[in-house]
Amino acid sequence: MATPLTPEQRKRMEENRRIAMEKRAAKMALAQSCSSNLNPAAPAFVPKAIPVSSFTGIQHHQSTISKQNGNIGSKKYGAEGFSNKKKDVPNNCWNVMTAPLTGTLSLIARDRFICYIGFNQRLNDIFKSIPGSSFDAHKKKWTFPLDQYETLKKKIEPLAPNITVGNLPKSVLKMFSNPNKVQNDFKSIDISRIEPALFECLFPFQKEGVQFAVSKQGKCLIADEMGLGKTLQALAVADYYHEDWPILVICPSSMRFQWQEEILRYLKKIPSYGIIIVTTSKTILEDPKVVIISYDLVAKLKDALKKLQFGVIICDESHSLKNGKTVRTKSVLEVAKKAKRVILLSGTPALSRPIELYHQFKAIAPNLFPDKVDYGVRYCDGKQDKFGWNDTGSSHLEELKVILEDNVMIRRFKSDVLDQLPSKIRQVVYLNPESLPSTKGLASFEKQLQKEQMDGKEKRKTLLSYYHETGKAKVKGICDYVDQLLEQGKKFLIFAHHRDVLDGICEMLEKKQTYYIRIDGSVQSEDRKCVADQFQELDKFRVAVLSITAAGVGLTLTSAQLVVFAELFWNPGHLLQAEDRAHRIGQKSCVLVQYLIANGTAD
Missing domain, CATH: 3.40.1170.30 (MutS, DNA mismatch repair protein, domain I)
Structure with a gap:
């Protein structure tokens, strides 16, 4: 049952009705006034909106007077004719303006x-x-x-x-605009004091990268495409400034032991006992030549790292510093603040937005863009929206590129230096030992193989088991490395032999919601080309998961320039054939081949 209105509610309703009627009467009177001024004989009407005129030229507009029964007449006005009539029209009836x-x-x-x-x-x-x-x-x-x-x-x-x-x-x-500023000709800088063995390993474009870093006093971003040797260039810069050691290398956890191998290979001044790899927050840092640490552990050991006063800091995959609100970024910037030389390495410095570059610049050139809001407005299309300040867009990217290349960044693509590169580059990547389960079981296989009384058949059986267990032990480390590759946005092939390894990689890709193809022994030979063509022709397919034996021959997969071997194989000829799925006629770039190796295994 409806509730009756109170006297107060009735009074309020009557008042609202009266106000509405007054407004309506005022509008009708205004419309009548406009109509009378234009054509006194015509009945009242509300004029249609006239298109906004442009200052770029004269446009003709047509005003049509309509009646309920149809069109009773029309009159055309040129720009000048309309101007002559304007004095007869009240200002509040017509809105004629120039578009800016x-x-x-x-x-x-x-x-x-x-x-x-x-x-x-x-x-x-x-x-x-x-x-x-x-x-x-x-x-x-x-x-x-x-x-x-x-x-x-x-x-x-x-x-x-x-x-x-x-x-x-x-x-x-x-x-x-500074007339006194001369463009820095960094290519004339002498870097011959670098250790000869390391200097001789550098391609000409890599030497230019080192010269650029030296021209910037050792504070720069080397943003070369993957496979162009950013690690080697960083070590060469570090060697050039050897008087500023010790060295701090900050990298993803999966890359720590790879950095150790590269340092021992190229920096002969550093003994193996001089390198400390930080694996936990309890690691003791005592008189090191080099400390290698993951980004996440920097925050836990920040105070200890600051006390060591590192003169040279290398940040590998520096796009990890994209978010200035994280503890990781704040800690790294604090540690790097007093270092004389800071070298950032990243093939993808801005994964999606220019704002991701801002805190990387803070580590090497804090005065380049002193105000984050100004940077956001100019280069990130920064604006205030209903959710607050939004600087996730992009604007003036060409200008930003010019500023970066002039001040802090050098970036080359394979296509830029193709004439200096061999057609195929092989690289050994050491997996993180922490990602491997206990190797005691694997060690038992090695002991069995050393027994002299084993016959050939038994030895082969033990060796096959050792090989299989190695593949299973490497799965987590392989998946961690593949996850890192996915962040770089490149297409690549990954070969393995055992089903356990292939399954592990595919499960990881599905969790990451990544499009991939898989060709192993279960795929019929007549279907393999069709599956390979999907990867070859469609950009959405990022990864090809391939069996060394089933997909090592007869396929063309030149849309990828990176080939990864998750496992080795008995016959090197099979590996060479698998490499050539990407390195063949139709390939327009240098092919990088990576072999993932785990210490303490059959590898």
């Missing part, structure tokens, strides 16, 4: 900038009058010499407010 034209300026080279704006003939004439201006036919935009920036701004200024163009940041102008 806005644009932005952005640096595209050390000495040139570009203007992003729509077409306007008057503006086009100004652009043509600027000395050194050029029309980029590809981008359909005008570019100008940086020294003509003020001239352009002064010529555009009188066109406001109809035409407005944003400014280049003052910091950018100061950085590149």
Whole structure:
């Protein structure tokens, strides 16, 4: 049953109704007034909206007076004719305005900038009058010499407010307009004091990377594509500054023992006992030459690391510092703050957004972008939205690239240095021993194989069991390494022999929701090409999981430039054939082949 209205509610309803009726009467009176001024003989009507005129030329508009029974007449107005009638029309009835034209300026080279704006003939004439201006036919935009920036701004200024163009940041102008600043010719720097054995291993482009780092006083980001030897370049830079040792290497946990092997191989000055690999927060750091530690353990040993006063710090996979709110990033930045040399290594420094670069810069050039909000507005399309401050976008990326390459970053792709590379590069990757189960069981196989009284058949059986158990023991380490490869966004082939290993890799890929193909003995020979073509032609398939024996011949998989062997095989010929699934006719790049090895196993 409905509740009766109270006298107070009735009174409020009547008052609201009265106010609404008054508003309606006022609107009708206004409409009547407009109609009478335009055509006194015509009945009252509400005029249709007239399209907004453009300052770029004269446009004709048509106003049509409609009646309930249909169209009773129409009248055309040119831009001038409409202007003549404007005095007869009340200002509150018509809204005729000029559409503003806005644009932005952005640096595209050390000495040139570009203007992003729509077409306007008057503006086009100004652009043509600027000395050194050029029309980029590809981008359909005008570019100008940086020294003509003020001239352009002064010529555009009188066109406001109809035409407005944003400014280049003052910091950018100061950085590149300084007449006393000469572009650094780092390629002439002498780096011959590097240990000869290491120096001779460097390709010409790698020597240039070392020279660039030295030109930046050992504080830089080496962002070469995967497979171009960032580790070797970092060790060469560290050797150049050997008077600043000890060295701190911060890397993903799965890469710690790989770094140990590389240091022992190339830095002969460092004995094996001088390297400390931090495996727990209780590891004792006593008079080390080199400390190798994972990102997550830096926070737990931050105070101890600061006391050691490392002169050279290498951060491998530095995109791990993308989030400034994490304890990991804060701790690494604090440890790196007083180091003389900080070398960042990453093939993918910004995995998805420019804001991910910001805290990496803080480690090597804290004054390059002093204000995070300004950086976010300029390069991350930063703005306030309903959820708060949002700097997850991107803007002015060409300008950002110019600034980085001039100040802190060197980046090369395989296509840039293909003439210096061999067609195939092989690399041994040592898996993290912590990812392996106890090797006591594997050691028992090794003891059995050393028995002299074993006959050939029994020895072969033991060896096969040893090989199988090695594969099972390596699965976790293999999956950890594959997870790291997935972050880099590259397509790759991964070969294995045992079903346990193939299954483990596939389970991990499914958990990561990664598209992959699998070719093993269960796939019919007539179906294998069809499956391989999926990987070859569709970008969404990132990984090809392949059996060494079943997929080692007869397939073309040149869409990948990385081949990973999770397991070894008895016959090296099978491995060579498997390598050539990617290294064959149709391959346009250098192929990197990695063999994953685990110490204390059959490998």
